[in-house]
Structure formats: C-alpha cells, structure tokens
Amino acid sequence: MARLIRGLLAALLLLPLLAQAAGIEVRQFDDPVTEQRYQDLTASLRCPKCENQAIGDSDSPIAGDMRDRVYVQLQDGRSDKEILDFMVRRFGDYVLYNPRLEGRTLLLWGLPAALVLLGAVVVVLMVRARRRTSARALSAEERDRLDALINRERNE
Amino acid sequence: MQTLMIPEIGHFALIIALLMALVQGVMPLAGAATRRPLWMAYGRPMATGQFLFLAIAYACLTASYLLDDFSVANVANNSNSLLPWYYKASAVWGNHEGSVLLWSLILGGWTFAVSRFSRELPRDMLARVLGVMGLVSVGFLAFVLVTSNPFERLLPNVPQDGADLNPLLQDFGLIVHPPMLYMGYVGFSVVFAFAIAALLGGRLDAAWTRWARPWTNVAWAFLTVGIALGSWWAYYELGWGGWWFWDPVENASLLPWLAGTALIHSLAVTEKRGAFKSWTVLLAISTFSLSLMGTFLVRSGVLTSVHAFANDPSRGLFILVLLGITVGLSLLLFALRAPRVSHQVGFSWLSRDALLLINNILLVIMTVTVLLGTVYPLLLDAMNLGKISVGPPYFNALFVPLTVVLCLFMGLGPLARWKRTDGRDLLKRSWLAGLLALIIGALAPLLYRGEWNLQVSLGVLISLWVVLPMARDLWAKTRHSSGRLAGAKRLSLAYWGMILGHLGVAVTIIGVTVVSNYAIDRNVRMGVGDSVELAGYTFTMTELGSRRGPNFLADFAEIEVRRGDSQRSFAMTPEKRLYLARGMPMTDVALRPGLFRDLYVAMGEDLEDGSWAMRLQYKPFVRWLWLGGLLMAAGGILAVADRRYRRTATARDPEQGPAAEPREATA
Amino acid sequence: MKRRLLLLLPLLGFLVLGGFLYQGLSMNPFDRDSALMAREFPAFELATLEDPERTVDASLLEGEVTLVNVWGEWCPTCKQEMPQLLDLADRGVRLIGVDYKDTREKGREFLAEFGNPFEVNVFDPEGTLGFDLGVYGAPETFLVDADGIIRYHHTGYIKPDDVRETILPEVEKWRD
Numbered sequence: 001m002a003r004l005i006r007g008l009l010a011a012l013l014l015l016p017l018l019a020q021a022a023g024i025e026v027r028q029f030d031d032p033v034t035e036q037r038y039q040d041l042t043a044s045l046r047c048p049k050c051e052n053q054a055i056g057d058s059d060s061p062i063a064g065d066m067r068d069r070v071y072v073q074l075q076d077g078r079s080d081k082e083i084l085d086f087m088v089r090r091f092g093d094y095v096l097y098n099p100r101l102e103g104r105t106l107l108l109w110g111l112p113a114a115l116v117l118l119g120a121v122v123v124v125l126m127v128r129a130r131r132r133t134s135a136r137a138l139s140a141e142e143r144d145r146l147d148a149l150i151n152r153e154r155n156e
Numbered sequence: 157m158q159t160l161m162i163p164e165i166g167h168f169a170l171i172i173a174l175l176m177a178l179v180q181g182v183m184p185l186a187g188a189a190t191r192r193p194l195w196m197a198y199g200r201p202m203a204t205g206q207f208l209f210l211a212i213a214y215a216c217l218t219a220s221y222l223l224d225d226f227s228v229a230n231v232a233n234n235s236n237s238l239l240p241w242y243y244k245a246s247a248v249w250g251n252h253e254g255s256v257l258l259w260s261l262i263l264g265g266w267t268f269a270v271s272r273f274s275r276e277l278p279r280d281m282l283a284r285v286l287g288v289m290g291l292v293s294v295g296f297l298a299f300v301l302v303t304s305n306p307f308e309r310l311l312p313n314v315p316q317d318g319a320d321l322n323p324l325l326q327d328f329g330l331i332v333h334p335p336m337l338y339m340g341y342v343g344f345s346v347v348f349a350f351a352i353a354a355l356l357g358g359r360l361d362a363a364w365t366r367w368a369r370p371w372t373n374v375a376w377a378f379l380t381v382g383i384a385l386g387s388w389w390a391y392y393e394l395g396w397g398g399w400w401f402w403d404p405v406e407n408a409s410l411l412p413w414l415a416g417t418a419l420i421h422s423l424a425v426t427e428k429r430g431a432f433k434s435w436t437v438l439l440a441i442s443t444f445s446l447s448l449m450g451t452f453l454v455r456s457g458v459l460t461s462v463h464a465f466a467n468d469p470s471r472g473l474f475i476l477v478l479l480g481i482t483v484g485l486s487l488l489l490f491a492l493r494a495p496r497v498s499h500q501v502g503f504s505w506l507s508r509d510a511l512l513l514i515n516n517i518l519l520v521i522m523t524v525t526v527l528l529g530t531v532y533p534l535l536l537d538a539m540n541l542g543k544i545s546v547g548p549p550y551f552n553a554l555f556v557p558l559t560v561v562l563c564l565f566m567g568l569g570p571l572a573r574w575k576r577t578d579g580r581d582l583l584k585r586s587w588l589a590g591l592l593a594l595i596i597g598a599l600a601p602l603l604y605r606g607e608w609n610l611q612v613s614l615g616v617l618i619s620l621w622v623v624l625p626m627a628r629d630l631w632a633k634t635r636h637s638s639g640r641l642a643g644a645k646r647l648s649l650a651y652w653g654m655i656l657g658h659l660g661v662a663v664t665i666i667g668v669t670v671v672s673n674y675a676i677d678r679n680v681r682m683g684v685g686d687s688v689e690l691a692g693y694t695f696t697m698t699e700l701g702s703r704r705g706p707n708f709l710a711d712f713a714e715i716e717v718r719r720g721d722s723q724r725s726f727a728m729t730p731e732k733r734l735y736l737a738r739g740m741p742m743t744d745v746a747l748r749p750g751l752f753r754d755l756y757v758a759m760g761e762d763l764e765d766g767s768w769a770m771r772l773q774y775k776p777f778v779r780w781l782w783l784g785g786l787l788m789a790a791g792g793i794l795a796v797a798d799r800r801y802r803r804t805a806t807a808r809d810p811e812q813g814p815a816a817e818p819r820e821a822t823a
Numbered sequence: 824m825k826r827r828l829l830l831l832l833p834l835l836g837f838l839v840l841g842g843f844l845y846q847g848l849s850m851n852p853f854d855r856d857s858a859l860m861a862r863e864f865p866a867f868e869l870a871t872l873e874d875p876e877r878t879v880d881a882s883l884l885e886g887e888v889t890l891v892n893v894w895g896e897w898c899p900t901c902k903q904e905m906p907q908l909l910d911l912a913d914r915g916v917r918l919i920g921v922d923y924k925d926t927r928e929k930g931r932e933f934l935a936e937f938g939n940p941f942e943v944n945v946f947d948p949e950g951t952l953g954f955d956l957g958v959y960g961a962p963e964t965f966l967v968d969a970d971g972i973i974r975y976h977h978t979g980y981i982k983p984d985d986v987r988e989t990i991l992p993e994v995e996k997w998r999d
Contacts, residue, residue, distance in 0.1 A: 024679050024758065024759075024760025024761065024769045024770070024771045025679060025760070025761075025769060026679050026680060026681045026760075026763070026769045027679065039677065043548070044547070044548070044549050046545045046547060047959075048855075048957075048959040049959040049960055052401070052403050052404070054547070054548075056396075057396050057398065060959075061924070062959040062960070065950060065954055069954070088858065089858060089859075090858055090859070090954065090955060090956070090957040091858055091957045091959070092542075092543065092855065092856070092857075092858035092957070093542060093543070093544045093545075093858075094543045094544060094545055094855055095545070096544070096545060097545050097546070097547025097548055097549050097550070098547065098549030098550055098553075099532075099544050099545065099546055099550060104536055104541045104542070104544075105532075105544065107528075107532075108528060108529065108532045108546065108550070111524070111525075111528055112521060112524070112525045112528070112554050112558075115521045115524060115525075116521060116558075119517040119518070119520075119521055122517060123510070123513060123514055123517060126513060127503070127504070127505055127510050127513070130501065130502045130503050130504075130509075131502065131503070131504050131505070434830070438833060441833075442833070445837070452844065456844075456847075456848060458844060458847035458848060458850070459847075472848045473848055476841070476844055476845060476848065479841070479844075480841050483837055483841075484834065484837065484838070484841070487833050487834035487837055488834055490830060490833065490834070491827070491830040491831045491833075491834050494830050531840070531843065531844075534843060534844070534847045534850075535843050537847075537850055538843050538846040538847060538850065542856075543855050543856075
C-alpha cells in the first residue's frame with residue numbers, strides 16, 4: 001500500500017505531456033475587473049460546435065469567433081447580460097452553461113431547494129419520533145448503562 | 157501471426173465464462189430458495205472457474221495486442237506496431253469492447269474474492285450473494301458477446317498496420333484511470349449483492365451490513381482514486397488548467413461516489429445501531445445502479461461529452477435493458493420485501509445517529525442534484541422543450557453551499573456519541589476548535605493575499621472545522637500512561653480510517669477553495685528577452701527555436717523562471733507540436749508542479765513579429781485536490797484492515813444481528 | 824399501506840428516468856434547431872463573390888421564398904452536397920449562397936469545379952454574416968420566406984433523400 005501511494009504521488013508530480021492545442025490570444029484589458037469578466041464569460045458560454053467545452057477551452061474556429069465578440073463587446077462597455085443575450089439570439093439557449101430560470105427549468109432549479117426543505121422536515125420528524133422511543137422504552141438507569149455500552153470505545 | 161488461434165481461444169473462454177456465470181447465477185439462488193445444499197455449493201467453484209476463463213479471455217486479447225495481430229478488428233482499430241508495449245497492453249481498455257471485457261474481468265475478480273474471503277458466511281447467504289453476482293455477470297458477458305465482441309476478425313483483408321491509439325490516450329494517467337474506476341464501479345456490485353441477498357433471504361438484520369462494509373470501503377476507495385486520477389488527467393491533458401468540468405462522464409463517476417459515501421456512513425449506523433435498515437438497503441441498490449447508469453450514459457451516446465465512447469444505439473439499448481432489468485427488479489424486490497414496520501431505534505438530537513442521518517440526507521440531495529443537472533437537457537429534449545445546457549455555473553451554485561452545510565455537521569460527527577451526547581460535553585470538546593477555525597478562517601485570506609475574500613474564509617473555516625475537533629479528539633484519545641504512541645496504537649484502525657478520510661475531505665476543500673480563488677491565468681505576447689511577472693514569479697523568454705521529433709515537428713520556447721529576487725532559477729520548455737501522421741497540432745505544456753503551487757506555460761500562436769502568444773498560469777494548492785482524494789481512499793482502506801472484520805469471521809455467530817447489544821469495542 | 828407506497832417510490836422514479844433514457848437513445852444531441860427560427864434574416868451588407876463592387880443586403884431575400892446555403896471551399900461536405908443543390912435549382916428553387924470564411928479565389932474555383940446553383944453568392948470572408956446566422960460549421964441551409972423570415976433550418980449535409988422528403992415540401996409550404 002505504502003509503495004502504491006508513493007508510486008501514485010510520484011506519478012502526480014510527473015511532468016505531463018501533451019494537451020490539445022487551443023487558441024491563445026493576447027488581449028489587452030483596461031482593468032482587472034473586465035479581464036475577470038472576460039474569463040467568466042468565456043467559461044460560461046458553451047462552444048456550439050464542440051462536444052462539451054466552454055468557448056474559453058476550445059480551439060474550434062467558432063469558439064475563437066465567439067471569444068472575439070465577447071472581447072469586442074466588453075470593450076464597447078456592454079453588460080454581461082447584453083453579451084449573453086447577443087449569443088443566445090444567434091446560437092440559442094444551448095450556449096448558456098448557466099441555464100436561465102424559466103418555466104422549463106423550474107424543476108432544475110426548484111427540485112434541489114425543495115429537497116433541502118423536505119430533508120429538513122424528515123430530519124425533524126425522525127429525530128422527534130426516535131427521541132420519544134428512546135425515552136419510553138428504558139428507565140434512566142438502563143439508558144445510561146446502554147449508552148455506556150454503545151460508546152465503550154470512549155471509556156477505554 | 158494471423159494464423160494463431162489466440163483470439164478464438166479467447167472467444168471460446170469468454171463463452172465458457174458466460175455459461176459458468178449462468179450456472180453460478182441460477183443454481184445457488186435456486187438452492188437457497190429450496191434449501192438444497194448441493195445446489196448452493198455450485199456458487200464457489202463456478203466463481204473460481206468464471207474468473208479463470210475471464211482471465212484467459214483477457215490474456216488472449218492482450219496477447220493479440222502485444223503480438224500486433226491486426227487481423228483482430230479491435231487491435232487493428234486501436235493499436236499500431238510502433239506503439240511501445242505498455243501502450244499496447246493498455247490500449248486493450250482504451251476502446252469500448254476491451255473496456256467492457258475489463259469490466260467483466262474485474263466483476264469476475266470481485267466475485268472470486270467474495271467466494272474466497274467469505275467462508276464464514278452462512279451457506280444460504282453466500283449462495284445468494286454469489287448468485288446475484290453471477291446474474292449481473294451473465295448480463296455483462298452477454299453484452300460483450302452479443303454487441304461488443306473484441307475478438308472479431310478482419311478476414312481475409314488483414315490490414316498491414318493498425319490505426320493507432322489516439323495520442324491523447326497515450327499517457328500514464330489514462331493507463332491507470334479506467335481500471336481504478338471500474339474497480340470502484342464493479343466493486344459496488346458486492347454490497348449490492350449482499351443487500352439483494354438479505355432481501356431475498358428476508359434477513360434484514362444488521363448482519364449483512366457487517367459483512368458488506370469492508371467490500372464497500374474498498375470499492376469506494378478505488379472509485380475515489382479513479383476520480384482523482386481522472387481529474388488529474390483532465391488537468392494536464394484536456395483542460396488548460398481546469399480540473400473538473402461537470403462533464404456528464406465525470407458526473408457519471410461522481411454519482412456512485414456520492415451515493416457510496418452516503419452508503420458507507422449509513423452502513424455504519426445500521427451495523428452499530430440497527431437503525432436505517434431499509435434505507436441502507438436502498439442506498440446499496442442505488443449506488444450500484446448509479447454505477448450501471450454511468451456505464452450507460454458513457455457508452456450510449458445519449459449525452460454529449462468530451463470523453464464519451466463512440467455512439468452505438470444497439471449497444472445503448474442493450475445496456476438500457478440490462479439496467480432496466482437489474483435496477484427495476486432490485487427496486488421491485490425492495491418495495492416488496494423491505495420491512496414495512498421500522499424498528500424504532502431511539503436517538504436524540506445530539507447524537508452520532510442524528511448527525512449521520514443529516515449526512516445521508518445531504519449526500520442524497522447532492523446526488524439527486526448532480527443527476528438532475530446531468531440528465532435535465534435530455535429530459536427537456538425528450539419532451540420537445542428545446543435544447544439547453546447545464547454546466548459548471550449550475551453545479552457550483554448548488555454543490556458548494558451543500559458541501560458547506562455538510563461540513564458544518566461533519567465537524568461534530570466524530571465527537572458525537574451514538575444515541576445521545578451531552579450538549580455541554582460536546583460544547584466543551586468543540587468550542588475551541590470552532591473558535592480557532594473561525595479566527596483562522598477570517599484571517600487566512602488577509603494573511604495569504606492581503607485582501608479579504610469570503611469564499612476563501614469560508615473554505616478555510618469549514619476545512620478547519622472538519623479537522624480541528626477531530627484533532628482534539630485524537631489528542632484526548634491518545635492519552636496513555638506509556639506515552640502517546642502507545643495510545644495511538646490502541647486506537648482502532650477503523651477510527652484512523654475515519655480520521656484520514658475526513659482529513660482528505662478537508663485537504664481537497666482547501667485545494668478547491670484556493671485554486672478557484674487565487675489561480676492566475678494570463679495570455680501574453682513574448683519574444684526572446686521579454687519578461688513577464690506573475691504571482692511573484694518572473695518569466696523570461698531566453699530562447700525560441702524549432703526541432704524535429706520522431707513523428708512531429710515542434711516549435712519550442714525556453715522560459716527562465718525566477719521567484720522574486722531569488723538567485724536560483726529554473727527553465728520551463730513548452731512546445732507546440734505538429735503530429736505529421738494525423739496533422740494534429742498539439743501543445744506540449746510545461747508544468748512545474750509543487751505542493752503549494754503549479755506553474756504552467758503553454759505556447760499559443762506565432763505572432764509573426766518574433767514573438768509568440770504564451771499562456772502563463774499560476775495554480776496555487778492545486779495538488780491538494782488529488783492529495784485529498786488519496787487520503788480519503790487511504791482512509792477507506794485503513795478502515796478495512798481493522799481487526800474486528802477479521803475477528804467477526806470466527807468469534808461471532810453471523811446469524812445473530814449485532815445491533816441489539818453491541819459487544820464490539822470499536823466504532 | 825402508506826409505507827408500502829413510499830417503498831415503491833424509488834421504483835417509480837427509476838421507471839420514469841428509464842423511459843426518458845430510452846427516448847434519449849433515438850435522439851441526436853447534435854441536431855439542434857436554429858435560434859433564428861421564425862425570426863427575420865439578420866441584416867448584413869457584404870460584397871458578392873462574383874463582383875467585389877456589388878454590395879447586397881437582406882433586401883436580396885425579399886419577394887420570393889429563398890434557400891440560403893452557407894458553404895466554403897474548405898468544407899468537404901459542401902462538395903458532396905452540390906449535386907443536391909443543383910437539383911433543387913433545376914426544380915425552380917431560388918438559391919443564394921454565402922461563401923463563408925473563404926478567399927475569393929478559392930470560392931470561385933469551387934463553383935467552377937462543382938457547379939453553381941446560386942443566383943448570387945454573398946462573400947463573407949470574416950464570417951460575420953455566418954456568425955449572425957448562428958452558423959458553427961458548414962454546410963448549413965436556411966429557408967427564408969418572401970418576407971425575409973427564416974422558416975426552416977438544415978444543419979449539415981443535405982442527403983439526396985432530404986431534397987424530396989423535407990426541403991421541397993418546406994419550400995412549397997412557405998410559397999403560399
């Protein structure tokens with residue numbers, strides 16, 4: 001096991017090899033905020049041509065075109081929403097990695113929230129029910145003794 | 157070479173393995189149902205035989221690869237005589253057919269292991285477990301033989317040479333990543349088989365959980381390593397410095413991992429306390445089902461992914477039918493046989509039981525969320541509601557807060573006692589850790605970068621909140637008259653496993669938090685003599701040139717990197733290669749790894765004025781991601797080594813549930 | 824009873840999911856409708872491939888149902904598609920070409936070699952019109968009605984069967 005872990009650690013530090021070529025453009029930004037917005041936008045727009053890649057990670061020509069548009073529109077002072085709308089008008093909602101909240105995505109955004117609420121209710125109901133059981137079934141003395149047994153590792 | 161009968165032998169061995177799996181699936185189950193010991197006894201020899209013949213089949217395919225037998229279609233499509241031998245051997249599982257064969261071989265291996273190491277199981281229980289595993293194996297072997305036969309020949313037109321292995325797959329990470337993942341996926345079939353056997357036998361006491369726990373831990377550890385390796389591979393091969401993309405294929409491996417993590421904890425509750433019995437059975441079924449579903453998603457082409465295998469609808473249909481039968485029948489059995497009246501095992505708000513309940517609910521919510529996000533585009537499309545994408549922003553928005561909440565409870569878990577914990581006592585043992593976590597968390601971004609950052613504070617806070625109470629607990633427990641070491645030795649390995657596992661989670665969270673917030677990624681124009689400063693490092697281009705490799709042409713740059721005013725410097729040499737055979741441009745990234753930061757330089761385009769576009773990245777703490785994964789896996793393995801699993805075998809009457817009177821001294 | 828129903832819930836959930844997965848098998852995730860469906864053809868002002876002096880704009884598409892085909896010399900599928908387009912032109916369909924991300928020279932060579940079914944070709948070397956059309960590869964084909972509204976979209980190769988089975992009926996449908 002130790003050898004395996006050492007081997008894996010060594011492997012993790014090995015110098016890696018090839019990566020797919022991707023477009024690397026040199027872009028000048030007026031301020032770090034705009035640069036960050038560029039990074040965020042190119043990470044949250046999906047390349048329509050590729051299998052499943054953000055335009056920031058893809059070397060396909062259309063991803064390069066889209067990055068250009070994002071950059072130009074940022075320079076023109078457009079807001080993130082305007083830029084995203086611009087892309088959606090041309091390529092559809094498909095290019096948004098962050099799906100908008102609308103009728104058809106209600107379940108997508110709503111279900112996790114509903115589950116959290118449901119989970120909280122379940123926890124409360126279950127623990128309340130089980131507290132009663134434990135109180136009813138045993139006398140205080142028995143309970144202490146059983147507790148000690150269950151948790152014996154603590155007292156060793 | 158083509159006259160060799162190796163592929164035919166392999167094919168034949170595969171058919172024999174299928175027949176043995178069939179016997180193993182039918183006889184012991186029938187025997188257990190009709191109480192015939194002789195029939196039940198078929199399980200063990202069949203498991204051995206099946207594994208043996210699968211190994212022969214697998215060895216035959218590997219031999220065909222090593223011998224460059226291009227009359228075998230699978231070899232011709234995925235290998236090449238110029239490949240080094242280790243890539244030939246690993247090319248076996250770099251394609252659909254070979255990887256399903258590996259899947260089956262691993263299933264055979266797990267089955268064999270169960271038949272070896274479960275000699276003390278009651279006879280009918282073992283018969284049922286092996287029977288269920290045999291049936292799963294029948295499904296997969298039929299899948300291989302019917303839709304994905306790797307031994308198919310290309311006769312009489314045998315190609316001169318093979319089509320070669322995709323250069324992206326010629327890589328160490330890719331050699332070890334799939335077998336690890338499959339060990340995990342398939343390993344969950346053991347706990348699945350135990351759960352089904354318990355349902356079939358109507359013995360849903362805590363006994364089956366005790367037998368299933370070590371197997372589950374091992375499978376989970378393999379899956380953890382597999383996921384970590386996949387993330388690491390994506391980091392340097394695919395991702396331009398990204399390490400998790402929430403791609404469907406990644407999610408397919410994360411789903412059983414999340415469910416498996418819940419399962420590990422719920423098994424503990426069922427074993428120790430006899431609570432959550434039905435729930436644990438359901439989780440065991442779900443975890444393996446999600447593994448199968450992952451296989452379906454990856455191989456059917458229903459979801460678009462960077463790493464999906466070639467799309468083939470007939471295979472997709474076959475796996476879907478397999479999935480439907482396995483999961484459908486299991487869940488039906490669950491609905492019919494799960495105990496209808498739950499035994500009320502009492503516990504109070506402040507108890508390990510309650511905390512593990514919360515842990516399970518949160519992990520299940522996380523699983524459902526990932527599943528929902530992964531299949532939602534498919535659902536909408538199937539209902540003709542348009543095509544949308546669900547990507548990282550969605551998953552991060554939901555996964556991160558859920559993780560934070562999970563960690564808040566996780567900090568208390570190891571301190572809490574089963575059944576009930578005295579509130580004041582718990583407070584006494586955790587307030588200092590909480591305060592420290594709060595203070596260090598609040599100050600960490602200020603000290604590290606001089607600027608406050610909520611996410612970093614939160615990340616550090618929850619990591620410390622996971623670690624510090626545990627550290628205090630460990631300190632208290634190792635107190636011993638003959639020194640700390642003696643005290644440490646006295647603690648059970650299961651306890652150490654838990655410590656290590658939780659520590660791994662904290663380490664991963666630190667890595668995720670720091671690299672997500674402080675990574676710097678900049679594209680710059682550089683010519684010889686130009687310097688760029690990034691995160692306190694000065695990158696100077698000292699040379700530009702080109703060279704000829706064995707099968708590629710490359711432009712390279714030499715970058716001298718110096719930290720601050722340090723005298724010492726090191727060189728990084730990124731390349732841009734053009735592979736002549738495929739005309740494929742590839743970037744050879746220069747990476748300088750370190751425990752606290754990675755530096756990353758890639759070459760972009762020639763800007764034709766003597767300078768190049770270069771991509772420089774600074775990735776602080778990125779190694780911690782995978783280090784945490786390894787720690788988690790090590791924790792899982794360590795817990796298995798606990799002596800009580802060995803002792804169980806001899807000292808305990810397995811018919812009797814341990815839940816009612818826990819006699820074990822360890823957690 | 825209530826509990827038994829609860830225990831059935833996982834099975835029901837799985838069956839629903841399985842149904843969707845089954846449907847997913849016969850769907851093509853790459854087959855996407857254009858976002859411009861039922862919207863006006865995007866405005867443009869570009870020179871023609873034939874004559875650099877002549878600029879055309881979206882008014883080119885008004886008055887008659889038109890098939891707009893986005894092609895390029897660099898695109899092998901476009902070559903295979905040409906016979907179908909010529910067939911469509913023979914059947915009296917008005918075709919306009921968009922020469923996408925090409926050089927004038929190569930575009931002209933292409934038409935000389937594979938035939939020219941187009942009334943006129945819009946020359947789009949930078950791919951600006953293509954981008955506004957949401958084109959991410961060639962060939963792509965748009966059906967525009969007499970009011971300049973996009974009515975139908977075909978991604979990729981037009982098979983010989985597609986001409987009679989989908990394209991011609993669509994053209995007829997929007998002619999009225």
